[in-house]
Amino acid sequence: xxxxxxxxxxxxxxxxxxxxxxxxxxxxxxxxxxxxxxxxxxxxxxxxxxxxxxxxxxxxxxxxxxxxxxxxxxxxxxxxxxxxxxxxxxxxxxxxxxxxxxxxxxxxxxxxxxxxxxxxxxxxxxxxxxxxxxxxxxxxxxxxxxxxxxxxxxxxxxxxxxxxxxxxxxxxxxxxxxxxxxxxxxxxxxxxxxxxxxxx
Amino acid sequence: xxxxxxxxxxxxxxxxxxxxxxxxxxxxxxxxxxxxxxxxxxxxxxxxxxxxxxxxxxxxxxxxxxxxxxxxxxxxxxxxxxxxxxxxxxxxxxxxxxxxxxxxxxxxxxxxxxxxxxxxxxxxxxxxxxxxxxxxxxxxxxxxxxxxxxxxxxxxxxxxxxxxxxxxxxxxxxxxxxxxxxxxxxxxxxxxxxxxxxxxxxxxxxxxxxxxxxxxxxxxxxxxxxxxxxxxxxxxxxxxxxxxxxxxxxxxxxxxxxxxxxxxxxxxxxxxxxxxxxxxxxxxxxxxxxxxxxxxxxxxxxxxxxxxxxxxxxxxxxxxxxxxxxxxxxxxxxxxxxxxxxxxxxxxxxxxxxxxxxxxxxxxxxxxxxxxxxxxxxxxxxxxxxxxxxxxxxxxxxxxxxxxxxxxxxxxxxxxxxxxxxxxxxxxxxxxxxxxxxxxxxxxxxxxxxxxxxxxxxxxxxxxxxxxxxxxxxxxxxxxxxxxxxxxxxxxxxxxxxxxxxxxxxxxxxxxxxxxxxxxxxxxxxxxxxxxxxxxxxxxxxxxxxxxxx
Numbered sequence: 001x002x003x004x005x006x007x008x009x010x011x012x013x014x015x016x017x018x019x020x021x022x023x024x025x026x027x028x029x030x031x032x033x034x035x036x037x038x039x040x041x042x043x044x045x046x047x048x049x050x051x052x053x054x055x056x057x058x059x060x061x062x063x064x065x066x067x068x069x070x071x072x073x074x075x076x077x078x079x080x081x082x083x084x085x086x087x088x089x090x091x092x093x094x095x096x097x098x099x100x101x102x103x104x105x106x107x108x109x110x111x112x113x114x115x116x117x118x119x120x121x122x123x124x125x126x127x128x129x130x131x132x133x134x135x136x137x138x139x140x141x142x143x144x145x146x147x148x149x150x151x152x153x154x155x156x157x158x159x160x161x162x163x164x165x166x167x168x169x170x171x172x173x174x175x176x177x178x179x180x181x182x183x184x185x186x187x188x189x190x191x192x193x194x195x196x197x198x199x200x
Numbered sequence: 201x202x203x204x205x206x207x208x209x210x211x212x213x214x215x216x217x218x219x220x221x222x223x224x225x226x227x228x229x230x231x232x233x234x235x236x237x238x239x240x241x242x243x244x245x246x247x248x249x250x251x252x253x254x255x256x257x258x259x260x261x262x263x264x265x266x267x268x269x270x271x272x273x274x275x276x277x278x279x280x281x282x283x284x285x286x287x288x289x290x291x292x293x294x295x296x297x298x299x300x301x302x303x304x305x306x307x308x309x310x311x312x313x314x315x316x317x318x319x320x321x322x323x324x325x326x327x328x329x330x331x332x333x334x335x336x337x338x339x340x341x342x343x344x345x346x347x348x349x350x351x352x353x354x355x356x357x358x359x360x361x362x363x364x365x366x367x368x369x370x371x372x373x374x375x376x377x378x379x380x381x382x383x384x385x386x387x388x389x390x391x392x393x394x395x396x397x398x399x400x401x402x403x404x405x406x407x408x409x410x411x412x413x414x415x416x417x418x419x420x421x422x423x424x425x426x427x428x429x430x431x432x433x434x435x436x437x438x439x440x441x442x443x444x445x446x447x448x449x450x451x452x453x454x455x456x457x458x459x460x461x462x463x464x465x466x467x468x469x470x471x472x473x474x475x476x477x478x479x480x481x482x483x484x485x486x487x488x489x490x491x492x493x494x495x496x497x498x499x500x501x502x503x504x505x506x507x508x509x510x511x512x513x514x515x516x517x518x519x520x521x522x523x524x525x526x527x528x529x530x531x532x533x534x535x536x537x538x539x540x541x542x543x544x545x546x547x548x549x550x551x552x553x554x555x556x557x558x559x560x561x562x563x564x565x566x567x568x569x570x571x572x573x574x575x576x577x578x579x580x581x582x583x584x585x586x587x588x589x590x591x592x593x594x595x596x597x598x599x600x601x602x603x604x605x606x607x608x609x610x611x612x613x614x615x616x617x618x619x620x621x622x623x624x625x626x627x628x629x630x631x632x633x634x635x636x637x638x639x640x641x642x643x644x645x646x647x648x649x650x651x652x653x654x655x656x657x658x659x660x661x662x663x664x665x666x667x668x669x670x671x672x673x674x675x676x677x678x679x680x681x682x683x684x685x686x687x688x689x690x691x692x693x694x695x696x697x698x699x700x701x702x703x704x705x706x707x708x709x710x711x712x713x714x715x716x717x718x719x720x721x722x723x724x725x726x727x728x729x730x731x732x733x734x735x736x737x738x739x740x741x742x743x744x745x746x747x748x749x750x
Contacts, residue, residue, distance in 0.1 A: 074589040081598060101262050138590070145589065154589055155579060161597075162574035164255050178594075179574055180602035181539060185254075186413035186425075191541050192378030192602075193534030 058097035058106075059090070062128060066113045067093050067153075069130035073137055074157045082174040084157050092160030092169025105152040112149030116140065204440045204447060209479055213237040214745065216467045216481035218453045218496065221300020222727045223714040223734040224487035225431025229438050230738030232445035236745060239479050240445065241469050243452040243492075244296030247303075249433070252422030256573035260420045265295050265304055271629040271636070276678055279641035280618045284626075291679035292491040292621065292636050298449050299422075299432025300489065301681065302727065306419040306543040306571065307400040307428050309354050310725040311345050311732075313363045314338040315553060319720060323554060326561055328643060329614045330519055334719045335691045335700035336736075338363055344732040352731065353429040355403035359395025361549050371403045373545070374412065378536035379568035379605045380546035386607070386664030387548050394546040397567055400429035400727070401542050409433060414541040419571040451477070454633050456484055456500040456509055456710065464710045470631045483709040483750045485741070487734070490520060490683030490715040491636055494621045497687065497697075497712075499633065510704035510712070515697050516687055517622055519615035520640065521721035522680030524564075526650045527608045528657035529581060530666030535602035538570035551656060552723055554612075562649025564611035564723045566657055570604050577601050583670040606672075607660050609653035610724025613677070614643040615685050642676050650674045682726050687716035701744070702737040709750045713737040 053064040071084035071093075093109075096102045117128035119140050125131040129140070144150055160169030162176065170176065176183045190196035207213050214236035217224050224240055232238045244265075258264045268274075268290045276287035295301045315322065317334040325331060346367045348354065355371035373396040376384075380394065387394040401418065402411050412427040426433040439445040450472035457465045457478065466480035486493045494517040500509035508516050544567040552563045572581055578597055581604065586596040624635035642650075651674050661669045690696025693705035702717060704710040713734050715726055722729060744750045 075594050075597070076591055079591060079594065081594070083594060099262075141589070150589075158578045159257065159261070159575050162578060163257050166255070167257060176574060179577075179597050179600075180535060180537075181574060182537075186415045187540040188414060189375035189377075189541065191375075191414070192536040192538070194378035194381040194532070194536060195376055198376065198381050 056094045059094045062117065063110070063113050064090055064094075065130040066116055066128055069137060070113070070116065070141075070153060071157045071160070073134075073141055074154055075161055081178050084161055086171065087161050087169055087174050088171040089157050089160035089169050091171070092163055092167050093156050095168045096156055096159070102156070105156065108149050108152050109156065112147075112153060115149070202437070202440060204445070205443050206446050207237065207239050207479075209477055212466070212480040212482060213239050214482050215239070215485055216241060216479050217485045217487055218467060219300060219486070219488035219492070219714065220298050220431065220436060220447055221294075221487065221489060221714070222302040222431060222730045224485075225299065225302065225435045225439070226731050226734035227485055227487055227713065227738050227741075228445050228447070229435035230735060231742060232439045232442040234738075234742040236444065236742065238439070238445045239481070240439075240447045241451040241453050241467060241479065242298050242300075242447060242449050244298065244449065246298040246447070246449040247422060249422065249424045249426050252424045254415070254417050254421065256575050260573055260576055263290070265297055265422070266290075267292070267294050267296050270296055273627045273635060274679075275624050275627060275635065275637040277639050278676060278678070280620075280639050284637065287638065287678060289678045291638055292683060293679060293681045294489050294491065294683065298436065298447055299430045302430040303422045303432050304420050305430075305727060307727075308544060308567070308725040309348070309356070309398045309400045309728040310547075310565065310723065311363060311365075312338065312341075312722045312729050313552065316720060316722050317341075319554070323556070323561065326614060326643075326645065328616060330617050330695070331615060332688075332690065332695070332719050335689050335696075341729075341732050341736060342366055344735040345728065347735045348728055348731045351735075352400055352434050353402050353406045353409070354398055354400050354728075356398030357396040359549060360393050361552060369398065371406055374399060374401060374403045374542050375414075375545065377538065377541050377545045377568075379538055379544070379570065382532065382536070382605060382664040383546045383548065383566075383568035383607065383660065386660035386662075389663035390659060392548050392550045392660075394548050397544045397547040399542050399544075402427045402429065407434070412542060416539045416541055419543050448479075452631055452633075453488065453496055454499055454631065456486070456496060458500070458502060458504065458509065458707065460504075462504055462707060464707055474631055483711065483741070483745065485711040485713065486687075487712075487714045490686045491621050493712055493714055493716045494686040495623065495633070495636060498623050505706070510687070510697055510706045510710060512706050513694055513696060515695060517620050518617045519685040519688060520619050520621055520638070521613035521615055521682070521684040521718065522677050523613050523682045523684075523721055523724045523726070524562075524611035524642070524646050524650045524677065525608060525724075526611070526654040526657060526674050527606050527672040528654065528661045529583065529604060529606050529670050529672065530661040530664065531600055531603045531668040532605065532665070533603070533667055536570070536605055537602050538605060539573075539601075543571045544569045548660070551653070558652060560645040560648040560652070561614060562612045562645055562652070564609045564649070564653055566607055566609045566653070566660065568605055568607050570606050574601060577604065581606075583668065605666075607657040609650075609657050611646070611649050611653055612723055613646055613684075613721040615688070615720065616641070616643050621686055638679060640677055640679075647674070647676070682715065682721070682724070684715045684718040684721055684726055687712045688719050689717045690719065701740040702733070703744075711737065711741055
């Protein structure tokens with residue numbers, strides 16, 4: 001089957017300039033926190049089973065919980081700035097599971113998440129990886145953070161933190177705020193501290 | 201773009217131009233303005249400026265506008281004695297779409313210098329290469345460089361080592377960025393010179409287009425403000441406005457047709473649905489880029505041209521050059537915010553010439569930039585000592601993005617006959633054309649040059665006062681975006697594909713003008729020269745056509 005190729009990428013949202021401008025508007029300080037709170041009930045209701053999580057296209061309930069815990073280990077909350085959890089990185093991961101670009105990562109990440117749960121259960125956490133204390137999660141991840149699964153998951157989490165919010169992650173632009181991007185459609189010089197000194 | 205005249209396939213037009221990029225756009229505009237009927241076949245779609253987004257995932261990671269999204273499999277081998285395997289990198293990269301790669305390029309517009317055209321005569325032969333002089337000189341090309349400046353719209357200011365120019369830049373420099381200020385600081389400390397980096401981006405309104413809005417999305421992206429001087433924004437609308445040029449998008453050429461007399465008669469192509477068509481023409485011009493032009497010539501073999509069209513020399517697809525690169529990263533105390541503005545505002549050109557005392561061939565220029573989006577930054581640029589996850593990873597993301605800069609050297613690549621683009625019998629593109637295969641092994645001098653320039657970028661970064669400095673490892677080339685040398689110009693039909701007027705030695709009414717025409721690589725940033733060649737070629741081709749000499 002021949003398709004037209006790149007003009008209408010099949011697996012990304014229809015994306016107009018109007019939507020770009022809407023999505024990239026400046027986020028008021030602290031709005032990430034409100035957004036995160038509003039989102040919590042859905043996840044609290046998750047059971048450790050293999051059915052699709054409510055509101056997700058690809059991830060099961062168990063995968064949502066484990067991915068969310070893993071993401072919070074990779075880019076933690078706290079330290080005065082939002083982390084992967086507040087950025088709703090798991091929403092992006094769910095979207096990414098349906099994208100051609102990440103097709104090769106899906107089985108790797110799926111198996112890796114299941115493996116994290118198996119390890120957690122072996123350590124006595126019946127509900128899986130997310131039920132472990134943070135330091136216990138960290139200890140497990142230290143043993144496998146050179147494995148291909150971890151690299152693939154880390155890439156997805158990082159992208160979910162910094163991607164255009166239209167993809168589900170980087171909720172409210174918190175990832176951009178974290179790294180110091182004043183996200184605007186255009187800018188004026190001076191751009192940075194050093195050129196501002198030259199202008200005087 | 202305004203409604204355009206369309207030609208019937210049954211008509212024999214004056215010219216079919218394959219490719220609407222840096223060269224094809226210029227050729228279409230010049231020839232249609234001169235009164236000729238022109239059909240441009242462009243394999244990708246027409247995208248208008250309001251379709252360009254700042255979506256890093258789709259644009260940079262997915263490569264949605266690039267050939268690699270359309271033809272994901274490319275074979276590669278590091279030298280002609282190695283086995284083929286799938287290229288783990290992207291390989292030969294260009295943009296599919298009206299305007300070609302001039303739409304998504306960074307728009308750095310360096311001229312070549314007189315030495316580039318006669319370096320073989322000055323330095324002598326180099327073992328393992330086909331190093332040669334160009335059949336033209338800088339002085340012959342200079343009026344056309346100036347034409348590019350003024351017709352395309354280039355912003356800049358002359359530097360201390362620039363070649364003679366017959367007319368000033370039409371537009372003043374872009375604002376200096378923090379990266380430029382820091383490169384100047386490093387250069388001053390080392391007794392070097394940081395000069396304005398010329399760019400094909402409008403610093404002021406020009407020719408009915410608006411000035412740059414400093415959105416920071418030049419490299420990889422299309423410009424929604426039309427301030428980047430792509431052919432989509434500049435010459436293509438003018439070509440269409442003549443009423444003598446049709447830009448036929450989503451038309452993938454697969455064969456230059458020839459007759460028993462050995463003359464080109466037209467071009468066969470696939471439409472967006474894969475149906476075959478043929479456009480007849482009195483003359484054919486290939487401007488499809490250094491990968492696609494080679495593929496098309498090789499695909500157009502026949503009993504008369506068994507090794508591929510215009511390939512009696514065997515030079516088609518050979519001598520591919522990409523320009524070498526090496527880089528040093530630095531993190532500074534205060535924010536630079538390199539995500540704003542054009543890619544580079546200053547460049548050090550003190551090391552342009554080859555210095556035989558160094559013991560190897562090679563020269564280049566060093567600019568300052570940080571052309572990474574947030575995702576690319578986080579995944580591809582952090583120093584090796586930063587943890588890959590956890591609180592320290594988060595702190596590095598938080599601190600480094602706005603404070604990072606890269607001093608990047610853009611360096612010569614030597615023409616090596618065994619470095620080739622060839623047809624892949626085992627993998628095909630979406631239309632069934634044989635895929636692109638790349639054989640490439642850096643010449644030893646190119647590796648030495650990259651290491652030498654890495655030491656220079658490192659010294660500049662230290663001298664600029666970076667709080668943290670680290671080098672990008674010097675690696676071998678496995679692909680790139682500068683696709684040069686695969687149908688080289690020359691006076692000798694035994695060693696070159698086209699003559700000094702871009703006419704194929706073997707086919708009197710076939711012309712080739714794009715990056716493939718390059719004889720040597722220059723020091724990087726080839727598009728300015730590709731367009732100067734195109735303006736010059738168009739003038740001569742029009743002259744030949746008027747005198748019935750095609």
